[in-house]
Amino acid sequence: MSDIALSIPQARAARPRSAARVLRTVQTVSIFIIALVxxxxxxxxxxxxxxxxxxxxxxxxxxxxxxxxxxxxLSNYAEVGHLSGELAFGRYLINSLIILATTVCSGxxxxxxxxxxxxxxxxxxxxxILSVVIALYVIPQESIIxxxxxxxxxxxxxDTFAVQIVPWIASPLYIFLFYQFFTQLxxxxxxxxxxxxxxxxxxxxxxxxxxxxxALATVSIxxxxxxxxxxxxxxxxxxxxxxxxxxxxxxxxxxxxSIYWDRAMAASVLMMIPILGLYLAFQRWFVSSxxxxxxxx
Amino acid sequence: MGNRLLWSLxxxxxxxxxxxQAAEKTAIQVMHQGDPGFVAAYGKVAERFEAANxxxxxxxxxxxxxxxxxxxxxxxxxxQLPDVMELDAxxxxxxxxxxxxxxxxxxxxxxxxxxxTESNIAQGTYPxxxxxxxxxxxxxxxxxxGNKKYLEAIGARIPKSVDDAWTREEFESYLEKxxxxxxxxxxxxxxxxxxxxxxxxxYAYGPILQSAGCDLIDxxxxxxxxxxxxxxxxxxxxxxxxxxxxxxxxxxSAGTNQFFAEGNPAALALGGHWVYAEAAATMKDxxxxxxxxxxxxxxxxxxxxxxxxxxxxxxxxxxxxxFISFLLKDKEFRAYVASQSGxxxxxxxxxxxxxxxxxxxxxxxFEQASKTAVxxxxxxxxxxxxxxxxxxxxxxxNGGDAKEALTSAAEKIxxxxxxxxxxxxxxxxx
Numbered sequence: 001m002s003d004i005a006l007s008i009p010q011a012r013a014a015r016p017r018s019a020a021r022v023l024r025t026v027q028t029v030s031i032f033i034i035a036l037v038x039x040x041x042x043x044x045x046x047x048x049x050x051x052x053x054x055x056x057x058x059x060x061x062x063x064x065x066x067x068x069x070x071x072x073x074l075s076n077y078a079e080v081g082h083l084s085g086e087l088a089f090g091r092y093l094i095n096s097l098i099i100l101a102t103t104v105c106s107g108x109x110x111x112x113x114x115x116x117x118x119x120x121x122x123x124x125x126x127x128x129i130l131s132v133v134i135a136l137y138v139i140p141q142e143s144i145i146x147x148x149x150x151x152x153x154x155x156x157x158x159d160t161f162a163v164q165i166v167p168w169i170a171s172p173l174y175i176f177l178f179y180q181f182f183t184q185l186x187x188x189x190x191x192x193x194x195x196x197x198x199x200x201x202x203x204x205x206x207x208x209x210x211x212x213x214x215a216l217a218t219v220s221i222x223x224x225x226x227x228x229x230x231x232x233x234x235x236x237x238x239x240x241x242x243x244x245x246x247x248x249x250x251x252x253x254x255x256x257x258s259i260y261w262d263r264a265m266a267a268s269v270l271m272m273i274p275i276l277g278l279y280l281a282f283q284r285w286f287v288s289s290x291x292x293x294x295x296x297x
Numbered sequence: 298m299g300n301r302l303l304w305s306l307x308x309x310x311x312x313x314x315x316x317x318q319a320a321e322k323t324a325i326q327v328m329h330q331g332d333p334g335f336v337a338a339y340g341k342v343a344e345r346f347e348a349a350n351x352x353x354x355x356x357x358x359x360x361x362x363x364x365x366x367x368x369x370x371x372x373x374x375x376x377q378l379p380d381v382m383e384l385d386a387x388x389x390x391x392x393x394x395x396x397x398x399x400x401x402x403x404x405x406x407x408x409x410x411x412x413x414t415e416s417n418i419a420q421g422t423y424p425x426x427x428x429x430x431x432x433x434x435x436x437x438x439x440x441x442x443g444n445k446k447y448l449e450a451i452g453a454r455i456p457k458s459v460d461d462a463w464t465r466e467e468f469e470s471y472l473e474k475x476x477x478x479x480x481x482x483x484x485x486x487x488x489x490x491x492x493x494x495x496x497x498x499x500y501a502y503g504p505i506l507q508s509a510g511c512d513l514i515d516x517x518x519x520x521x522x523x524x525x526x527x528x529x530x531x532x533x534x535x536x537x538x539x540x541x542x543x544x545x546x547x548x549x550s551a552g553t554n555q556f557f558a559e560g561n562p563a564a565l566a567l568g569g570h571w572v573y574a575e576a577a578a579t580m581k582d583x584x585x586x587x588x589x590x591x592x593x594x595x596x597x598x599x600x601x602x603x604x605x606x607x608x609x610x611x612x613x614x615x616x617x618x619x620f621i622s623f624l625l626k627d628k629e630f631r632a633y634v635a636s637q638s639g640x641x642x643x644x645x646x647x648x649x650x651x652x653x654x655x656x657x658x659x660x661x662x663f664e665q666a667s668k669t670a671v672x673x674x675x676x677x678x679x680x681x682x683x684x685x686x687x688x689x690x691x692x693x694x695n696g697g698d699a700k701e702a703l704t705s706a707a708e709k710i711x712x713x714x715x716x717x718x719x720x721x722x723x724x725x726x727x
Contacts, residue, residue: 235368239356
């Protein structure tokens with residue numbers, strides 16, 4: 001009788017433990033499946049880039065063979081990695097890196113400065129300027145692209161790196177993002193700096209900018225992706241391979257009659273690496289920025 | 298500080314200045330599209346041309362196929378038109394009407410002009426002044442490819458000439474039989490994978506409407522309503538919609554090679570002449586080339602391809618003409634184009650292409666050029682015509698109503714013509 005009485009609570013305690021274990025297993029399996037689904041396009045891209053037959057790549061699509069390569073080869077990478085010649089993808093990749101680095105670095109400086117002035121500056125009509133900045137954000141890029149083409153052509157900067165960098169440095173979205181971030185920091189910081197004799201610019205450079213790592217990371221990643229994926233603009237304003245980015249070069253593989261999937265995949269992998277690196281470098285602050293805004297919001 | 302300024306200046310000038318152009322050389326700019334093979338081939342031709350003409354520098358401007366028109370528009374707006382440009386033949390009327398091109402006859406070697414096939418002359422001629430504005434090494438066509446093994450299995454008749462083409466009834470009955478045959482996943486590949494950003498739909502499906510007894514636009518009065526939305530066109534498009542609904546057509550998501558993909562999942566292919574080289578490489582003798590079926594009283598097939606023109610703004614039209622002549626005569630370039638099953642637009646190139654000669658595997662494709670080829674409407678409104686028609690076909694293939702879609706397309710086309718006062722002198726011809 002007593003044995004029975006003792007065994008009942010034990011059984012009750014064991015049930016929740018096993019239920020929790022099952023739940024954890026279900027969670028783990030679900031996360032694994034979701035991760036697999038998210039990673040599978042990238043995996044497919046990498047695997048396809050190691051196949052040397054473009055028809056085989058298409059034939060394998062739609063089956064698990066798409067994720068397997070029996071005789072991996074780096075020949076596609078060798079073909080697209082040249083620094084000179086008609087298909088100098090190495091050269092295009094370097095062009096893209098120059099454009100990315102310059103645009104993002106300049107963009108961080110210009111947009112953060114503008115955001116700081118709008119947040120704490122003693123400028124008259126700050127509210128109006130802020131409204132204009134927000135209003136500019138809703139204008140679609142497509143509607144201004146042709147007038148912009150005429151402007152840069154009259155400025156004589158077509159077919160240069162500058163034409164792909166300068167128009168995209170200042171952005172209403174990123175100015176607003178910095179503005180929002182700076183307004184969330186206590187104004188006492190600025191007042192304290194001013195009492196210590198620091199100029200407005202010094203307060204921005206030495207106090208507010210170092211504190212804005214999450215905003216800098218967010219803008220770097222968003223701006224980086226935007227710059228890296230520019231396609232139509234470089235086609236419109238560049239003529240030669242002098243400053244053309246890799247996104248345009250990859251389009252060569254998508255002809256009217258044939259699509260060269262093998263080389264397109266290899267070039268896409270090469271194109272993906274720098275932007276993935278940028279994301280990984282700033283990931284910590286990028287995530288904390290989102291968490292921070294969620295908590296504050 | 299001084300060093301910093303100097304480095305900044307160096308960096309700035311590097312970013313601003315394009316590659317220093319070779320001094321003392323006369324440069325011509327050539328705008329083109331094409332896949333990596335053709336891009337490389339053009340580059341090699343330019344090297345040989347520059348070697349033969351050391352005082353000339355050929356600079357290429359590559360524009361991806363799907364953004365070619367946008368690039369051209371930007372070049373026009375920025376007043377940066379190249380000297381030589383590749384253009385898709387049906388867009389020629391629009392470019393000439395807009396004043397971008399100059400007559401090419403005085404600038405091209407006479408032996409090349411005499412060498413052009415009739416279809417090649419037609420694709421480069423502006424119908425108003427009947428002058429030649431562009432020339433190409435090649436032309437094009439679409440044929441019906443068949444998998445011999447599958448066709449024999451259903452007892453299909455294999456046409457031997459254009460006059461012998463399948464009728465609509467035969468074609469549809471074969472599609473139905475093929476759909477039930479083991480090994481056939483889709484009875485036909487109509488290359489929907491090319492999407493609506495290329496000319497494919499208008500180019501390849503337009504002749505189906507023309508064969509059925511209608512057209513994209515009335516070519517006498519240049520009005521689309523009453524023609525594109527006529528019963529014959531609605532019926533033809535509804536017929537194609539039925540093929541799609543029945544699951545007979547390779548879907549867009551399956552890519553562009555299901556006819557010659559491993560396992561041959563598609564039994565037939567309504568494909569361009571360029572498909573032959575790739576298909577023959579994998580299918581060997583199992584491929585048959587047939588004329589496009591007759592969907593009405595007569596057959597119809599497309600023609601026209603990317604051809605070379607010289608812009609009106611060119612400062613060196615004579616050198617530009619010299620380069621085009623060199624390109625079209627270049628032996629190695631011709632050999633490359635022939636290896637890609639290039640469809641001859643010059644008689645001498647046809648003689649070098651056993652593929653298209655009598656008895657050759659693609660002879661039927663060449664036969665179509667003289668018997669059934671119908672050019673796309675040579676009218677300045679063509680960009681609107683093709684865009685409206687492609688949208689209509691896409692809508693219908695995705696389940697839309699054929700009559701509604703074609704009526705809407707016809708209205709768009711007529712509206713564009715009206716907005717441009719009939720594109721005179723085209724309007725004056727009415």
